[in-house]
Amino acid sequence: GEHRAKAERMFSLMDGFLKNDPISLQKDILHHVEYTVARSRFSFDDFEAYQALSHTIRDRLIERWHDTHIFFKRTKPKRLYFLSLEFLMGRSLSNSVINLGIQDQCAEALNQLGFEFEVVAEQEGDAALGNGGLARFSACQMDSLATLDYPAWGYGLRYEYGLFRQIIVDGFQHEQPDYWLNFGNPWEIARIHVTYEVKFYGTVEEVEMNGDKQKIWIPGETVEAVAYDNPIPGYGTRNTINLRLWAAKPSSKFDLEAYNTGDYINSVVNRQRAETISNVLYPDDRSHQGKELRLKQQYFFVSASLQDIMRRFKEEHTNFDELPEKVALHLNDTHPSLSIAEVMRMLVDEEHLNWNKAWDIVCKIFSFTTHTMVAEGLEKIPVDLLGSLLPRHLEILYEINHHFMEELKERIGLDYSRLSQMSIVEEGAVKSIRMANLSIVCSHTVNGVSKLHLETLKTKTFKDFYGLWPEKFQCKTNGVTQRRWIVVSNPSLRDLISKWLGTEAWIRDPDILSGLRDHVDNADFHLEWKMVKRINKMRLAEYIEAMSGVKVSLDAMFDVQVKRIHEYKRQLLNIFGIIHRYNCLKNMDKDSRRKVVPRVCIIGGKAAPGYEMAKKIIKLCHAVAEKINNDTDIGDLLKLVFIPDYNVSVAELVMPGADLSQHLSTAGNEASGTGNMKFLMNGCLLLATEDGSTVEIIEEIGADNLFLFGAKVDEVADLRENGVSNLAPLQNASPLKVPLQFVRILRMVRDGYFGHKDYFKTLCDSVEAANDYYLLGTDFMSYLEAQAAADKTFVNQEKWTRMSILSVAGSGRFSSDRTIQDYAESTWKINPCRCPL
Amino acid sequence: GEHRAKAERMFSLMDGFLKNDPISLQKDILHHVEYTVARSRFSFDDFEAYQALSHTIRDRLIERWHDTHIFFKRTKPKRLYFLSLEFLMGRSLSNSVINLGIQDQCAEALNQLGFEFEVVAEQEGDAALGNGGLARFSACQMDSLATLDYPAWGYGLRYEYGLFRQIIVDGFQHEQPDYWLNFGNPWEIARIHVTYEVKFYGTVEEVEMNGDKQKIWIPGETVEAVAYDNPIPGYGTRNTINLRLWAAKPSSKFDLEAYNTGDYINSVVNRQRAETISNVLYPDDRSHQGKELRLKQQYFFVSASLQDIMRRFKEEHTNFDELPEKVALHLNDTHPSLSIAEVMRMLVDEEHLNWNKAWDIVCKIFSFTTHTMVAEGLEKIPVDLLGSLLPRHLEILYEINHHFMEELKERIGLDYSRLSQMSIVEEGAVKSIRMANLSIVCSHTVNGVSKLHLETLKTKTFKDFYGLWPEKFQCKTNGVTQRRWIVVSNPSLRDLISKWLGTEAWIRDPDILSGLRDHVDNADFHLEWKMVKRINKMRLAEYIEAMSGVKVSLDAMFDVQVKRIHEYKRQLLNIFGIIHRYNCLKNMDKDSRRKVVPRVCIIGGKAAPGYEMAKKIIKLCHAVAEKINNDTDIGDLLKLVFIPDYNVSVAELVMPGADLSQHLSTAGNEASGTGNMKFLMNGCLLLATEDGSTVEIIEEIGADNLFLFGAKVDEVADLRENGVSNLAPLQNASPLKVPLQFVRILRMVRDGYFGHKDYFKTLCDSVEAANDYYLLGTDFMSYLEAQAAADKTFVNQEKWTRMSILSVAGSGRFSSDRTIQDYAESTWKINPCRCPL
Ligand SMILES: Cc1ncc(COP(=O)(O)O)c(C=O)c1O
Ligand SMILES: Cc1ncc(COP(=O)(O)O)c(C=O)c1O
Structure with missing residues (x-):
């Protein structure tokens, strides 16, 4: 009665949903200009227009977020x-x-209102709460989860400082902290009342409880986690899911000790430091070995997320037996793998389930994806560190391992070598917890991120585990969302595709892209296709000129390598190739030069701040660029530009504008790669080794439609050891595996042809003869051949365009929609749950 | 043409101003619930209602703020x-x-919508960006400046941690950081683009510039200041002025050094600390001696504010000669006095004015108010500290002093003792800058905060300066705003006053309050007056019970002493008085007890965290309370409660509910006091020494209408030295100045009657015989007599009510409106500038 009347009143006071016609949007924008941005509607600039529009969109996201949330609550699907x-x-x-x-x-x-959407949109800064591929893949997956209506939540950390900004001074990388929140963030909703206490340090005590002995953790430090919700709207659906990021905030908890040192100001300052310490993203994309701060971040994240998840579960269910039917927990690499110990702790210590029962449940809820290719990259946490920061968790990990070892002995006998290899605990100089082993033992599914990767996992990295539990191992090749990587970043291509396919359905159903094959020989289509590429090259050329002052010709082939700087990704091979090209040009007569395809070589990427070799590669790139770009004799025939501060927004600009892109990892080092897929979607041809997901791209579009080179994964080990390939012993029998060209280029760098002789010495050493772990010398000739093939093809624009069309036509398989559907069906066992309109 | 058409379009898209009828307000509240708080309109709690209502009000404040701003910009008044x-x-x-x-x-x-305004309003936390009287007076003045339409801006610091929260555990004070921003702050507008760089450290270099030698400062560290605007609405006017608070934020400035230490994470963490360090309010309300952090805060504040002020001036004017006609800078105590050196630096180093010209201007723009009574309380900054943090400013200060000393020698000759006393630089063990001397030398007006205070300044503290520049010295007695201290905090009294005055005009024109005198003998008025007090006592009694569990009788006299805990404020005298009362009661027979006026003694206030003696006073209060409140023999005749965490909101509750309030500072120690004025406005009788502004309250309402006691300011020095008063040598000739009662009570505490014998020892020592600097012993008998007079009067409720009415009737003079008008006319020379409706 009364309740109903009140609800009706509340309803009548506001219209239904916010309206989306242009006039309503203008009203809302102006309202936000005046009352949110607090400027005048008669005078606001592009940035303020961005803020006002963003808040206008935010309002709409909140509506959908809310409806989705209510719908999930009502229908109670497995999440x-x-x-x-x-x-x-x-x-x-x-x-x-x-x-x-x-x-x-x-x-x-x-x-x-007198503004341009593109200009306004450019006002936004990047949210860069991650390092590279793994992190962007997480973002793509969220987009697919929302679009495919899956009842999913993401959990992460709200770093105050995202990935450092790269600034180049005199060709050297400098790192600037990225305080991305300085200008406000309309895309998040602060949930000031959704907070959890996260505990650290302290001791474990044994208590009697109902006659049983029970361990309890008496923590020593408390930090509070507060939730920030980031709505993730799906495309073509009302579903808008949540990415919940945790920020550390000062605990309002009674904590007398911290302040009663007599020096109030210093206590507060020290405390403040403890609280904000979890707010810097670690800038290493490959390893996180044994830093206390990093471990603190991991547990802060795990503890807050699991408290939130368990609270939600317990609101709706009373019996933990239901947990596996209602909750799927996915470990994106081992960074969140402390979750396993934490859930055990919650179930055993707090919910008083017995160990075996708890373990049974835990083994049914976790799945795990590893993004690591080589065993040395696997995360280990020193036991000393863990025991001090999380004493109870260490005990639990030991107990998990004890049970596992017992089971293993029963199954494989007393094979101590294998037992010690598979153990979660690594004995040795620094006794450590092997986070991957933990994750494999506990997860019902262990995923590789490409077929090649899975194969390596099965046959090398986790061979013994595969022998034990073959059914756990699955391949889920990574993917990227065509919504961002075509629709957002390449609107011209979007229109062209839709026009020729006669539908926009590919935006939700990427397999439809294969329909482009029907038009692969249509001349009109070719013409329009080339025009789109030219428009995008123009945008990129403008950006290059603005960033580096280098004017580039649109007729040149835009050849791009953008990704984190790593020795294994072999940017150095690219640079050596460019030096080679430069040498060739210098030695050519005018006539020969006229036949040369002009090149704009574009390199971009960040080096981890402590990664000296990567930083030297960046400097070498600049040194070479300086030489080449200032050589008037060469002119437009060859340019080299380094694009600073490579990030998602730069990628959105670069990929549509690239003709050729390079993916040069020594075979067996790149677990999947997703950059290759994004270039593929944008009709950029690939020049690549047969590594990671490229192998599947070859399967999909055919080896003719990309430029392959280099040692294959099976050859690498032999090449390293013997300097010869086991696969082609006859062809490659010469003990002098390094070609003369390579040696000559190396000598140029060594001798200071590009200056900085001393600085580049160790870099040169690293690829010299037997040191050449990543086989730059070995692959060099093959690389040059592939480059020559690309040059040759580029002259034949019809062939090039055909290959470009077929690249896009084959890219549907590399949509994250496919990845997510696969995960949903075969790993997480969740069903779509579509919020009604 | 086009411009006009666009403006019309913009206008037509939104209605004029936001509407204030209840239905429009409801719509706006619900809108904010859904889209700002991001909750559902069907389910939000009191706190969320507070957030939504606050945002609704904020929208309206923004409108007015904006109009006022534009109006000031257009009319260009002196600000x-x-x-x-x-x-x-x-x-x-x-x-x-x-x-x-x-x-x-x-x-x-x-x-x-189903909510109650009072309950919703209680959800708000206090903004406590200050310590005590000085800070609250600043807030009252902002309210008066807005209400009286003055073109004024306030500048301050946005501390992330306000004044610590006081928590009592076992009777001991503990300090908790007050992270007041945890739950958002709808009352501020982040001006993310209004930022300035603030520099520290570095060196000074001399450069040639147009043939002249010029000093320039090469700073070593940069922090960024970002503006947060807090709209201050006037009452009965559209004028809404700005209080701009500065927050430190990470500088996005190119600062390679800080990050190229190789250890990126640690660089960021250290940097973060440097940036947030200015964000803790120092919890000492009386002295800030030589802490680097504090100095950093001061300069951070000064630099950002002056950059902002100068930018605004330069936008409208080109000639610095106009500065004194357009800009008045007021130094609220010496905390912002570095401004003097900073303006000199800006004019000389940056604007290239010559020294004398610059000094001439500077001397015309600054005015200064000191809140300090005793010379020892004056702020000094060690030269070493200043020279390291602000090397150029130190040079400038030396130069200012050099010129001043030269001038002084001409005027007073080579009187080295006087010269050294008046010098801005104090030689001695720690060479220091005397901030008060600096401020006096440079300001055109030096204000005391009460007549008594001014007198002390003239005759003691700044005697020599007064001799030199008598015209500079003015009295501006502090005041408090009746809007908050009656209208907000005591709505029942507000209604009663308006009813009997027949007007609400007193809310803008406090002198009208004197009209209450016409009804001072009206019996109906008395009845209603007493009823109002009773309602307020009820509220207070409920709060006391909730906070301390002590039930108190509404028939008892509510006797309150709330203010910072200080030896000079003599809370100890109050406690000793209570012990005395307890002793008397214990010794009384039943009959006598029946005639006793029951008392509820209420004490509240924070002790600076490092102030041991003050903390012991708090503990003693609790120890005595424990004894008394648990003595069933005494029952309602005497209760003692300590109200924890005294702040503005507690004051708003306590003052209306008090019958009697105590202001016990040893005469000559309280420069003004404002607590007394607030109690006065709420019809609470004062029991006070003749100190600070109380002297003027006596002038206004007559000595009969309050309870006075204790040594007068002229007697104190002699009493301290000789134990006798110079004024009444005959009466007080006994060398045994300390009465027996006092000695006995002291002995009880010493002997552990209230426990904690050892802990209280130093406290007892501090008031023992010759140590008794604040003359507790000397004043004790007089204090007891005043208390007895209060008891006696309370029995005569008619008389009491009369006194209460006359207190309110005389409180108009103590409105900050009067203070501000006085400042505006005789110090700042500014005129009202009323924004049209
Ligand atoms: C809304 C608005 N208007 C105007 C201004 C500029 O005002 P002024 O130049 O007086 O600082 C600001 C900056 O504070 C602002 O935020
Ligand atoms: C919270 C607070 N602290 C301190 C003071 C200053 O009180 P007094 O002037 O009595 O020291 C006041 C003034 O009323 C106040 O509101």
Whole structure:
């Protein structure tokens, strides 16, 4: 009665949903200008327009977020919780208006207010809460989860400082902290009352409880986690899921000790430090070995997320037996793997389940994806560190291992070598916990991120585990979302595709892209296709000129290698190739030069701040660029530019504008790679080794449609050891595996042809003869051949365009929609749960 | 043409101003619930209602703020900039809706949504960016400046941690950091683009510039200041002025050094610490001697504010000669006095004015108020510290002093003793800058905060300066705003006053309050007056019970002493008086007890964390309370409660509910006091020494209408030295100045009657015989007599009520409106500038 009357009143006071016609949008924008941004509607600039529009969109996201949330609560589906320490979201505005289906209306609304959508959208800074591939893949997966209506939540950390900004001074990388929140973040909703205490340190005590002995943890330090919700709208659906990021905040908890040192000011300052310490993203994309701070971040994240998840479960269910039917926990690499010990602790210490029962449940809820290719990259946590920071968790880990070892002995006998290899605890100089072994033991599914990767896992990295539990091992090749990587970043291509396919359905159903094959020989299509590429090259050329002052010709082949700088990714091979090209050009007569395809070589990427070799590669790139770009004799025939501060937004600009992209990892080192897929989607041809997911791209589009080179994964070990390939012993029998060209280039660098002789010495050493772990010398000739093939093909624009079309046509398989559907069906066992309109 | 058409379009898209009828308010509240708080309109709690209502009010404040701003920009009046390191604003919601004149509409709107205004308003936390009297006075002045339409801006610091929260455990004070921003702050507008760089450290170099030698400062560290604007609405006017608070934020400035130490994570963490370090309010309300952090805060504040002020001036004017006609800078105590050196630096080093010209201007723009009574309390900054943090400023200070000394020698000759006393530089063990001397030398006006205070300044503290520049010295007795201290905090009294005065005009014109004298003998008025007091006592009694569990009788006299805990404020005298009362009661027979006026003694206040003696006073209060409150023999005849965490909101509750309030500072120690004025406004009788502004209260309401006691300011020095008063040598000739009662009570505490014998020893020592610097012993008998007089009067409720009415009737003079008008006319020379409706 009364309740109902009140509800009706509340309803009557507001219209239904916010309206999306251009006039309503303008009103909302102006309202936000005046009352949120607190400027005047008669005078606001592009950035303020961005803020106002973003808040206008935010309002709409909140509506959908809320409806989705209520719908999930009501229907109680099994939920997936995607746990990842990194999400590389980039910008949100364009993505949101596209997924909400109100892009045109927004553009018109802005237009009528005297603004341009593109310019306004460029005001947004990147949310760069991650390092590279793994982190961007997490973001793509969130987009797919939302679009495919899966009842999923993401959990992560709200670093105050995202990935450092790269600044180049005199060709050297410098790192600037990225305080991305300085200008506000309209894309998050602060949930000031959703907070949890996270505990650290302290001791473990044994108590009697109902006659049983029970361990309890008496923690020594408390930090509070507060939730920030980031709505993730799906495309073509009302579903808008949540990415919940945790921030550390000062605990309002009674904590007398901390302040009663007599020196109030210093106590507060020290405390403040403890609380904000979890707020810097670690800038290493490959390893996180044994840093206390990093461990603190991991547990802070794990503890807050699991408290939240368990609270939600317990609100709806009373029996933990139901947990595996209602909750799937996904470990995105081993960074969140402390979750396993934490859930055990919660079930055993707090919910008083017995160990075996708890373990049974835990083994049914976790799945795990490893992104690591080589055993040395696997995360280990020193026992000393863990025992001090999380004493109870260490005990639990020991107990898990004890049970596992017992079981193992029964199954494989007393094979001590294998037992010690498979043990979760690594004995040795620094006794450590092997996070991957823990994750494999406990997860019902262990996923590799490409077929090649899975094969390596089965046959090498986790051979013994595969022998034990073959059914656990699955391949889920990574993917990327065509919403961001075509629709947002390449609107011209989007229109072209839709026009020729006669539908936009590919935006939700990427397999439809294969329909482009029907038009692969259509001349009109070719013409339009080339025009789109040219438009995108123009945008990229403008950016290059603005960033580096180098003017580039649109007729040149835009050849791009953008990704984190790593020895295994072999940017050095690219640079050596460029030096080679330069040498060739210098030695050519005018006539020969006229036949040369002009090149713009574009390199971009960040080096981890402590990774000296990677930083030297960046400097070498600049040194070579300086030489080449200032050589008037060479002119437009060859340019080399380094694009600083490579991030998601730069990628969105670079990929559509690239003709050729390079993926040069020594075979067997790149677990999947996703950059290759993004270039593929943008009709850029690949020049690549047969590594990671490229192998599947070859399967999909055929080896003719990309430029392959280099040693194959099976040859690498032999090549390293013997300097010969086991596969082609006759061809490659010469003990002098390094070609003369390579040696000569190496000598040029060594001798200071590009200056900085001393500085480059160790870099040169690292690829010299027997030191050449990543086989640059070995692969060099093959690399040059592939480059020559690319040059040759580029002259034949019809062939090139055909290959480009077929690349896009084959890219559907590399949509994260496919990845996610696969995960949902065969790993997480979750079903779509579509919120009604 | 086009411009006009666009403006019309912008206009037509939104209605004019936001509407304030209850239905419009409800719609806005629900809108904010859904889209700002991101909750559902069907389910939100009191706190969320507070957030939504606050945002609704904020929208309206922004409108007015904006119009006022534009109006000032257009009319270009001379502006006052009020510089203060502390503002004790308390809560904002009630104050805002009252000043906006929409209290009833808001209450009705909430009501219809199922909420109560009072309950919702209680959700707000205090903004406690200050320590005590000085800080709350700053807040009162902002309210008066807005109400009186003055073109003024306040500048301050946005401490992330306000004044610590006081928590009592076992009777001991513990300090908890007050992270007041944890739950968001709707009352501020982040001006993310209004930022300035603030520099520290470094060196000074001499350069040639147009043939002249010029000093320039090469700073070593940069921090960024970002503006947060807090709209301050006037009452009965559209004028809404700005309180701009600065927060430190990470500088996005190119600062390679800081990050190229190789250890990126640690660099960021250290940097973060440097940036947040300015964000803790120092919890000492009386002295800030030589702490680097504090100095950093001061300069951070000064630099950001002056950059902002100068930018604004330069936008409108080109000639610095106009500065004194357009800008008044007020130094609220010496905390912002580095401004003097900073303006000199800006004019000389940056604007290239010559020294004398610059000095001439500077001397015309600064005014200064000192809140300090005793010379030892004056702020000094060690030269070493200043020279390292602000090397160029130190040079400038030396030069200012050099010129001043030269001038002084001409005027007073080579009187080295006087010269060294008046010098801005103090030689001695720690060579220091005397901030008060600096401020006096440079300011055109030096203000005391009460007549008594000014007298002391003239005759003692700044005697020599007064001799030199008598015209500079002015008295501006402090005041408090009746909007907060009656209208917000005591709505029943507000209604009663308006009813009997027949007008609400006193809310803008406090002198009208004297009209209450016409009804001072009206019996109906008395009845209603007593009823109002009883209602307020009821509220207070409920609070006391909730906080301390002690039930108190409404028939008892509520006797309150709330203020910072200080030896000079003599809470100990109060406690000794209570012990005395307890002893008397214990010794009484039943009959005599029946005639005793029951008392509820209420003490509240924070002790600076490092102030041991003050902390012992708090503990003693609890120890005595424990004894008394648990003595069933005494029952309701005497209760003692300590109200923890005294702050503005507690004051708003306590003052209306008090019958009697105590202001016990040893004469000559309290420069003004404002607590006394607030109690006065709430019809609470004062029991006080003749100190600070109490002297003027006596002038205004007559000595009969309050309970006075104790040594007068002229007697104190002699009493201290000789144990006798110079004024009454005959009466007080006994060398045994300390009465037996006092000695006995002291002995009880010493002997452990209240426990904690060892802990209280130093406290007892401090008031023993010759140590008794604050003359507790000397004043004790007189104090008891005043207490007896209060008891006696309380029995005569008619007389008491009369006195109470006359207190309120005389409180108009103590409105900050009067203070501000006085400052505006005789110090700042600014005129009202009323924004049209
Ligand atoms: C809304 C608004 N208007 C105007 C201004 C500029 O005002 P001023 O130049 O007086 O600082 C600001 C900056 O504070 C602002 O935020
Ligand atoms: C919270 C607070 N602290 C301190 C003071 C200053 O009180 P007094 O002037 O009695 O020292 C006041 C003034 O009322 C106040 O509100």
